[in-house]
Amino acid sequence: MSSANSHGQQKHTCVVGMGWGDEGKGKIVDLLAGDFDVVIRFNGGANAGHTVRIGDDAFALHLLPSGVLREQAVSVIGPGVVVDPAGLVEEMVGLESRGIDLTGRLLISDRAHLVMPYHKLEDRLRDSGSQGKKIGTTAKGIGPCYAEKMLRSSAFRMVDLVHLDRNTDRLRSVCQRKRSILESMGAEEASLNDEALTFDGTLSMLQSVRKKLAGHVRDTTTWLEHSVREGRNLLFESANGMLLDIDHGTFPYVTASHTGLNGVPSGAGVSPHLVRRCVGVSKAYATRVGNGPFPSELHDERGDRIREVGREYGTTTGRPRRCGWLDAVTLRRSVVLGGVTEIAMMHMDTLSGLPEVGICTGYRLRGQLIGSIPADSDDLEAVEPVFELVAGWQEDVSHVRRFEDLPVQARSYIHRVEKLVGATISMVSVGPERNQTIHRSR
Ligand code: GDP
Ligand code: IMO
Ligand code: MG
Numbered sequence: 001m002s003s004a005n006s007h008g009q010q011k012h013t014c015v016v017g018m019g020w021g022d023e024g025k026g027k028i029v030d031l032l033a034g035d036f037d038v039v040i041r042f043n044g045g046a047n048a049g050h051t052v053r054i055g056d057d058a059f060a061l062h063l064l065p066s067g068v069l070r071e072q073a074v075s076v077i078g079p080g081v082v083v084d085p086a087g088l089v090e091e092m093v094g095l096e097s098r099g100i101d102l103t104g105r106l107l108i109s110d111r112a113h114l115v116m117p118y119h120k121l122e123d124r125l126r127d128s129g130s131q132g133k134k135i136g137t138t139a140k141g142i143g144p145c146y147a148e149k150m151l152r153s154s155a156f157r158m159v160d161l162v163h164l165d166r167n168t169d170r171l172r173s174v175c176q177r178k179r180s181i182l183e184s185m186g187a188e189e190a191s192l193n194d195e196a197l198t199f200d201g202t203l204s205m206l207q208s209v210r211k212k213l214a215g216h217v218r219d220t221t222t223w224l225e226h227s228v229r230e231g232r233n234l235l236f237e238s239a240n241g242m243l244l245d246i247d248h249g250t251f252p253y254v255t256a257s258h259t260g261l262n263g264v265p266s267g268a269g270v271s272p273h274l275v276r277r278c279v280g281v282s283k284a285y286a287t288r289v290g291n292g293p294f295p296s297e298l299h300d301e302r303g304d305r306i307r308e309v310g311r312e313y314g315t316t317t318g319r320p321r322r323c324g325w326l327d328a329v330t331l332r333r334s335v336v337l338g339g340v341t342e343i344a345m346m347h348m349d350t351l352s353g354l355p356e357v358g359i360c361t362g363y364r365l366r367g368q369l370i371g372s373i374p375a376d377s378d379d380l381e382a383v384e385p386v387f388e389l390v391a392g393w394q395e396d397v398s399h400v401r402r403f404e405d406l407p408v409q410a411r412s413y414i415h416r417v418e419k420l421v422g423a424t425i426s427m428v429s430v431g432p433e434r435n436q437t438i439h440r441s442r
Pocket of ligand 3 (some may be wrong): 048316
């Protein structure tokens with residue numbers, strides 16, 4: 001068991017994304033997880049795609065916490081996660097086939113909700129553009145599953161999977177009702193008649209995944225309470241990013257959960273007073289996948305260059321990510337709202353070779369400088385970014401391991417961002433590998 005810090009305090013930590021996802025949370029969680037006993041996912045579901053690179057091996061994790069690659073750590077999927085059970089089994093089998101043993105190392109909350117096959121079809125139909133604004137979701141059934149959870153009576157949880165025989169009648173009637181809802185939403189005959197969507201197909205899928213999952217399901221809330229009492233250190237891993245938060249993100253172009261430290265107490269099932277350290281992960285630039293406002297987006301060859309050099313293509317959907325300059329306005333919001341105590345700045349290597357690097361320091365709306373982020377997505381779409389351009393660095397920095405060895409322009413850029421957003425950048429990442437990380441002494 002890893003010990004408390006030098007002051008005898010436990011060091012429970014949360015890692016959150018400060019943008020629209022894909023900031024590099026997987027790398028940072030894997031890096032930190034070596035010093036933790038438990039790694040807990042508390043929000044989202046298989047919409048997440050967290051990449052961990054270890055030498056020539058790349059792991060794309062969707063539902064399993066990124067601490068799963070650290071042998072000493074127990075992985076927990078908390079009550080706030082929405083679990084696609086077949087997807088989870090596929091991910092587990094995939095890791096086991098690569099020699100990663102999950103026996104006794106994976107716990108799934110009995111209270112976590114199940115993403116059902118009809119949620120995924122509903123997600124696609126709702127996001128077709130004919131039902132309102134097209135969000136560009138990952139089509140993993142996330143929104144419909146969280147909506148079902150709020151409706152309560154028709155929702156299924158892990159505990160229902162364990163007691164499947166007690167829930168068969170309810171499943172039959174929900175599947176029938178869903179069929180007519182999906183039909184009224186314009187589902188094609190072929191999709192509706194897909195075996196996977198019928199009651200029989202759904203039941204047999206659940207029966208089959210139950211065998212693999214039931215042994216991992218338990219009351220993780222009580223287990224975490226004991227763990228804290230026994231002095232274990234907990235690391236919480238957010239999915240998505242703070243600008244995708246259901247309440248505080250760029251609504252409606254957001255996901256359906258609380259993506260920051262705000263999501264930890266309820267989504268993981270721990271005391272709101274537990275976590276004191278919150279590492280906000282941000283790239284040295286900004287990206288977004290899916291639709292929605294992105295004030296600092298670059299629509300020119302500089303954006304294309306960042307996409308190609310940074311390999312900015314989605315881990316979950318393969319979609320090209322939109323790229324732009326770092327946005328100090330939204331980053332500052334994420335620091336304040338997210339209780340971010342330090343920042344990990346990723347992809348400094350990707351910006352090498354640019355003559356100038358931009359930072360968005362403010363927004364103009366209809367010619368006026370505004371001091372806030374508009375709630376109306378059309379207004380946010382319409383803002384003009386105010387850019388500050390600073391000198392770029394030409395050297396390849398991927399081999400740099402000490403802050404003072406970074407080119408002076410790169411150091412100035414980091415200092416400038418710290419000043420603008422009001423938080424310390426404690427880690428600078430210069431490549432996807434664990435060791436391509438500069439740890440700054442505090
Ligand atoms: P997450 O969803 O926040 O975990 O991020 P993703 O895994 O979706 O996307 C981040 C991508 O950037 C992954 O392919 C990582 O391997 C890669 N990556 C992380 N940090 C760095 C870095 O500092 N430099 C480079 N070049 N790649 C990085
Ligand atoms: P990680 O954890 C990037 C985006 C989708 C879409 C919106 C809603 O890898 O950082 P959803 O399927 O959640 O209803 O989609 O949110 N989105 C992400 N973008 N990274 C993610 O996760 C994302 N999770 C959701 O692209 O715009
Ligand atoms: Mg990702």
